[in-house]
Amino acid sequence: MKKVLIANRGEIVLRVIRAARELGLKTVAVYSDADENAMHVREADEAYHIGKSPPPMSYLNIANILDAVKRSGADAVHPGYGFLSENADFAKAVVESGTTWVGPSPQVLHSIESKSYCRKLGRKLGVPITPGTADNVDDVETIVRLFRELGPPLLLKLDKGGGGKGIQPICTEDQIVPVFESSKSIGKMAFGSPECYVEKRIANPRHIEVQCLGDNEGNYVALGERECSVQRKYQKVVEEGPSPVVSVEDRQKLQSWAVSILREMGYNNAGTVEFLRDENGNFYFMEVNARIQVEHPVTEMITGMDLVKTQLLIAMGERLGIRQEDVNIRGNAIELRIYAEDPFTFVPSPGTVTEIAFPRLSNGVRLDHALEPGLKVSPFYDPMLAKLIVHAADRRGAIELMKESLRAFRIEGVKTTIPLGLLIMESDAFVEGSFTTDTLAGLIEAATTR
Amino acid sequence: MDHKVTATMPGLVARVVVNVGEKVAEGQEVAVINCMKTEISVKADKPGAVKEILVKEWDEMQVGDPMVVLEI
Numbered sequence: 001m002k003k004v005l006i007a008n009r010g011e012i013v014l015r016v017i018r019a020a021r022e023l024g025l026k027t028v029a030v031y032s033d034a035d036e037n038a039m040h041v042r043e044a045d046e047a048y049h050i051g052k053s054p055p056p057m058s059y060l061n062i063a064n065i066l067d068a069v070k071r072s073g074a075d076a077v078h079p080g081y082g083f084l085s086e087n088a089d090f091a092k093a094v095v096e097s098g099t100t101w102v103g104p105s106p107q108v109l110h111s112i113e114s115k116s117y118c119r120k121l122g123r124k125l126g127v128p129i130t131p132g133t134a135d136n137v138d139d140v141e142t143i144v145r146l147f148r149e150l151g152p153p154l155l156l157k158l159d160k161g162g163g164g165k166g167i168q169p170i171c172t173e174d175q176i177v178p179v180f181e182s183s184k185s186i187g188k189m190a191f192g193s194p195e196c197y198v199e200k201r202i203a204n205p206r207h208i209e210v211q212c213l214g215d216n217e218g219n220y221v222a223l224g225e226r227e228c229s230v231q232r233k234y235q236k237v238v239e240e241g242p243s244p245v246v247s248v249e250d251r252q253k254l255q256s257w258a259v260s261i262l263r264e265m266g267y268n269n270a271g272t273v274e275f276l277r278d279e280n281g282n283f284y285f286m287e288v289n290a291r292i293q294v295e296h297p298v299t300e301m302i303t304g305m306d307l308v309k310t311q312l313l314i315a316m317g318e319r320l321g322i323r324q325e326d327v328n329i330r331g332n333a334i335e336l337r338i339y340a341e342d343p344f345t346f347v348p349s350p351g352t353v354t355e356i357a358f359p360r361l362s363n364g365v366r367l368d369h370a371l372e373p374g375l376k377v378s379p380f381y382d383p384m385l386a387k388l389i390v391h392a393a394d395r396r397g398a399i400e401l402m403k404e405s406l407r408a409f410r411i412e413g414v415k416t417t418i419p420l421g422l423l424i425m426e427s428d429a430f431v432e433g434s435f436t437t438d439t440l441a442g443l444i445e446a447a448t449t450r
Numbered sequence: 451m452d453h454k455v456t457a458t459m460p461g462l463v464a465r466v467v468v469n470v471g472e473k474v475a476e477g478q479e480v481a482v483i484n485c486m487k488t489e490i491s492v493k494a495d496k497p498g499a500v501k502e503i504l505v506k507e508w509d510e511m512q513v514g515d516p517m518v519v520l521e522i
Contacts, residue, residue, distance in 0.1 A: 054508045348486040379460040383486040
């Protein structure tokens with residue numbers, strides 16, 4: 001591997017460039033019309049234009065990106081997160097062009113597009129899944145039987161759905177037929193598949209995920225968990241590790257489940273196994289995120305490992321240099337995602353960044369971003385502006401460090417969620433560690449009606 | 451008289467939800483704009499009948515760009 005093309009935009013491109021440079025690799029950026037002057041384009045060794053600003057015409061356009069691979073002579077592709085990062089067709093096309101894909105194999109990506117594949121795998125391995133069907137359902141009678149057996153509310157979910165789309169609750173028996181019909185239709189339109197399955201809705205869940213790495217020889221390590229229960233609009237706002245509700249025994253159990261799932265899948269490279277935890281402390285396997293995740297710095301801070309560099313090394317065919325017993329989790333890390341949005345209504349706030357005051361960075365304070373004065377925050381892409389990550393000896397220390405950093409952090413020209421971050425860090429629910437995925441809405445309501 | 455319903459946020463046209471000839475009430479959704487992955491509803495600010503649709507999926511919108519012409 002000599003030259004890696006990063007098929008993405010913004011801060012994650014800068015992150016991959018940093019890791020690639022440490023391995024002596026050349027880097028290639030791609031860009032749309034809107035990103036012609038973006039920092040990720042200037043920081044890479046080379047950059048290629050891949051189309052107009054709308055994602056389907058550039059960052060989601062497989063043919064255009066493959067063309068940039070060819071023109072640049074890159075011998076590897078790192079997909080980052082979002083966009084085409086988990087697209088099996090893209091991975092397959094990259095591999096078939098003789099280029100190294102930095103991620104799990106196209107076959108694995110294809111299998112895990114199906115949620116019912118993951119549910120069946122969980123059942124087979126004895127890893128708990130939420131009560132419901134493992135297979136997809138194709139008749140109303142099965143849903144009626146489950147409704148009577150499990151009780152409301154149920155969730156009807158699309159087998160190939162994602163991003164919270166196509167999830168519909170069933171609260172009464174007479175909703176079954178209309179919800180089933182509408183789900184099938186949404187699935188066909190949005191994801192090309194009408195298949196769906198049914199599960200019991202977990203009340204006040206907490207989102208816990210286990211970061212793993214696997215090399216091409218079948219060696220795996222689990223790097224502890226991250227908790228991502230502070231969410232808005234199905235998107236994560238705060239992630240932390242370790243989770244305040246996961247005991248040492250829980251961690252061992254979750255890690256061994258995660259590794260057994262990935263091993264059974266024949267999974268390679270970085271991946272995250274997602275679980276929900278219910279109010280009684282039961283865990284349920286949900287899905288596998290087959291990419292480097294936005295929140296990977298949390299794990300990097302508490303393990304001292306460079307996950308992106310390890311991804312590149314695994315893709316080069318190197319064996320994992322770390323064994324499970326060598327994984328050492330130290331202190332607590334918290335990440336806050338800062339979005340260009342109204343902090344309390346979440347209405348997007350595109351525009352131009354005019355002025356920035358950065359927080360003081362140190363060993364315990366990291367900022368991953370592509371911010372600079374004059375940055376045009378485009379309406380075409382994700383609103384995330386930056387990720388502020390702090391690490392301290394304990395959770396309380398991390399919260400204080402986050403508050404101090406947020407008070408010093410100023411971005412002018414667009415609205416940002418910095419004030420929301422402070423509200424969360426100062427809330428009893430976060431300080432106590434009692435946050436669930438439903439808590440944020442109530443917190444905002446209390447703050448805005450005060 | 452013609453009246454243009456315009457984009458209230460910048461972004462990409464996600465879809466137009468009315469057809470030419472259709473009657474729309476004031477406040478009825480006529481199109482959806484995707485701004486930073488959030489769907490923003492564009493509503494008729496006057497009642498009328500749809501005379502012309504000026505945009506298609508993935509068109510780039512700035513605030514104030516006309517999207518749908520109503521006969522009012």
